Amino acid sequence: MERNGDGDEENLQRAPTRVRSRPDPFLIVCKCFSVVVALTAFLCIAVNILSAVRSFKNGSDVFDGIFRCYTVVIAFFVVLAETEWGFIIKFSKILEYWAGRGMLQIFVAVMTRAFPDTSGKRKDLVLLQNIASYLLLACGVVYFISGILCIGFLKRARQNKEVSREQAAKDLEELERRREELEALLVQERV
Incomplete structure (x- = not known):
């Protein structure tokens, strides 16, 4: 408290308090990793859609096409889990835990890699499948190990x-x- 020049009134001189909080670097790294996982899952979705369309066009690989459709749906759950949308986390509590997310990502990576084109006609699609599956596998392993270490x-x-x-x-x-x-x-x- 300070008295003003007249001495009869008290004038509270306060500097405005501004709280500046710097973002937590750990949370920034986690968000960046979530973006990488989501983009990798989108790559898996795209590759599996292309594989499903190709399988249905051939007519002989209907089971592979159905398998790819299931992979797309499950990969979509990986993307939703990375958004940490409350409804999805409430719907599937296992996705709240990093070890559970990691296992789901590993599962999608294995499904993406399954049934490769053995005829060798579509080498570009097989290359994309390999890239997508190994990237998601790596992300899943990181999530799984981090979950075991209680990083989540x-x-x-x-x-x-x-x-x-x-x-x-x-x-x-x-x-x-x-x-x-x-x-x-x-x-x-x-x-």
Whole structure:
């Protein structure tokens, strides 16, 4: 508290408090990895759609086409799990845990790699299948090992801490705004 020059009024001189929080580098890395996994899963979806269309066009590989359709659906769940959409996590609790996500990604990678074109007619499609499956396999292994090491638990704890910090900053800004409004009203009443 400081007295103003006249000495009869108390004037609270406060610097506006601004809470600046830097984003958590660990959470940024986790988000980037989620984007990589989602893009890899999209690649698996595209490759499996191309394989399914080719299988249905041939007519002789109907079972391979059906298998590819199932792979597309399951790969879509991998993408949805990476968005961490509340409905999906509530629907399938196993996807909340990184070891479960990793196993699902490994499963999709194996399904993408299964039934390669042995005739050698479509080498470009086989190459894309290999790239997509091995990328998703690597992501799945990273998720699985991280899940065993409880890195997912650490991520959720840091996310909760960040949400609490952001809410506290919003509450503080609201209180500051309200204080300024009340001070303005008080000044108007004195005049």
